[in-house]
Amino acid sequence: MCPPLFTFDNHNIQHARFASMDFLDNSMQPTAEVPLLAGARRELVRQLWGGASYAKLMTKFHLFHPEIHNIPPKKGLPGFAKTKLILSPQYGLDFDGKYGVLFHSIPRDLLSSILLGTVAYDSHRNKNIGLDPRGPGVYVLGLQVAGRGGKFLNAAEYAILLEDLETYMAVAAKMRAPAGGILTSDEQVFMTAVDHRCGQRKAQDRNKPRFIQDDTAHAHAEMVFASLKKRHEALRLMDPACQAFSVQTPLYVGCAEKIATRWVDYDKTDTKTAYQRVNKFLVLVLSLLHHRKIRAQISKVAAVRIWEKDQLQDAELLVSVLANAYTVQDGFNVQEAGGNNDKLENMPYVVARSHEYVFAEMPYLRENCDKSADEIEKAQALCNTREERLLTQREITGVEDELQRITALREEKEAEGSALREQVQEAIENLQSLRDIQSQGAAWKK
Numbered sequence: 001m002c003p004p005l006f007t008f009d010n011h012n013i014q015h016a017r018f019a020s021m022d023f024l025d026n027s028m029q030p031t032a033e034v035p036l037l038a039g040a041r042r043e044l045v046r047q048l049w050g051g052a053s054y055a056k057l058m059t060k061f062h063l064f065h066p067e068i069h070n071i072p073p074k075k076g077l078p079g080f081a082k083t084k085l086i087l088s089p090q091y092g093l094d095f096d097g098k099y100g101v102l103f104h105s106i107p108r109d110l111l112s113s114i115l116l117g118t119v120a121y122d123s124h125r126n127k128n129i130g131l132d133p134r135g136p137g138v139y140v141l142g143l144q145v146a147g148r149g150g151k152f153l154n155a156a157e158y159a160i161l162l163e164d165l166e167t168y169m170a171v172a173a174k175m176r177a178p179a180g181g182i183l184t185s186d187e188q189v190f191m192t193a194v195d196h197r198c199g200q201r202k203a204q205d206r207n208k209p210r211f212i213q214d215d216t217a218h219a220h221a222e223m224v225f226a227s228l229k230k231r232h233e234a235l236r237l238m239d240p241a242c243q244a245f246s247v248q249t250p251l252y253v254g255c256a257e258k259i260a261t262r263w264v265d266y267d268k269t270d271t272k273t274a275y276q277r278v279n280k281f282l283v284l285v286l287s288l289l290h291h292r293k294i295r296a297q298i299s300k301v302a303a304v305r306i307w308e309k310d311q312l313q314d315a316e317l318l319v320s321v322l323a324n325a326y327t328v329q330d331g332f333n334v335q336e337a338g339g340n341n342d343k344l345e346n347m348p349y350v351v352a353r354s355h356e357y358v359f360a361e362m363p364y365l366r367e368n369c370d371k372s373a374d375e376i377e378k379a380q381a382l383c384n385t386r387e388e389r390l391l392t393q394r395e396i397t398g399v400e401d402e403l404q405r406i407t408a409l410r411e412e413k414e415a416e417g418s419a420l421r422e423q424v425q426e427a428i429e430n431l432q433s434l435r436d437i438q439s440q441g442a443a444w445k446k
Helices: 019-023 039-049 054-058 081-086 098-104 108-116 119-125 155-176 185-195 215-238 259-267 280-291 312-322 342-346 348-361 364-445
Strands: 137-145 252-256 296-305
Touching: 039 054, 039 108, 054 098, 054 364, 081 312, 098 312, 098 364, 108 119, 108 296, 108 312, 119 137, 119 296, 137 259, 137 280, 137 312, 155 185, 155 215, 155 280, 185 280, 215 280, 252 259, 252 312, 259 296, 280 296, 296 312, 296 348, 348 364
Parallel strands: none
Antiparallel strands: 137 252, 137 296
């Protein structure tokens, strides 16, 4: 049997490239700034910072939050059938398969930010951490508060956010009631203020809650609430005094045939058009925070640039898992990722330019693949050596077994010969006794 493909040195932590290391040490224990750090997230970051190859990291994909495996398809809620395939051991070892190649194209420092959920903080510290957004691919959104150096909320502010989100959900349910519940003046003021804080309600929806208009949206909102609550509880445990601002935030993952063009939707400030084509729960959180005079902002990075027209869906699925972006993890994505490749069918020049960018201009894919290839070759050489030793041992064992068989046979024959000699000796003694009796009989006759 071959040994494990890779080994890891706990003390080989490289602190040069990752800004988030300001808040974590070699023990990889959660902190107030990075409160959610366990399972696959912790293991992959630990090994990434230790210099592990991407091939080695892929062997850990199946560790990503087991709840994804256990989510059954349900009306209004995601089933994650495609995502479960990525998390299976089968794909975890498919280094040169479709997910493996896309994974190897992500820069190491950017991968660290995606895994930890520190995209906003790290991009604030390093404006060049992401890829060029002028092409097709996948992007990741994080959150920060203006004036905090890329940091987000403290535990007290998370508690306020949860309280306001719970209020919004309750009043939205009241507005959607068949009888059309009558709102109190405070509820009316609250809902109007929140719905018009970042953008506004559409004209046809002026009597409806902007963000939760049906049972499906309410189910999604409950998932977002549970995700934020988990984050708040972890942060409060690390920082009961509520002094520290987190650098880890919920993430949202999206894709586009032209990332930079898609980002325009996140930058619009005109009241009528702002945030019209943006994840509604991300905007709801922004609106609730702005209502409390907390100037939250969206940070954007391009995470993967695809170079084949049919890669968009696979790339978004992969990054969503890595970013813990689903609400069943701790992000904003309520539905399973999977971009539409249709537009790219008519944009061959865009795909060709992206291919040139990934393979000719950027070194990440080549560097990461080379490192994985080297490590796999070393592991294979070790495996072959072990196999040769095993074969030699088997040959020696075979000879030893044959010697043992011959020895056992000789001992068996010797035992049989000894028994035969005893029988012959006994017969001789019996014959001698008979002769003695005959001699005595002849003497008596005389």
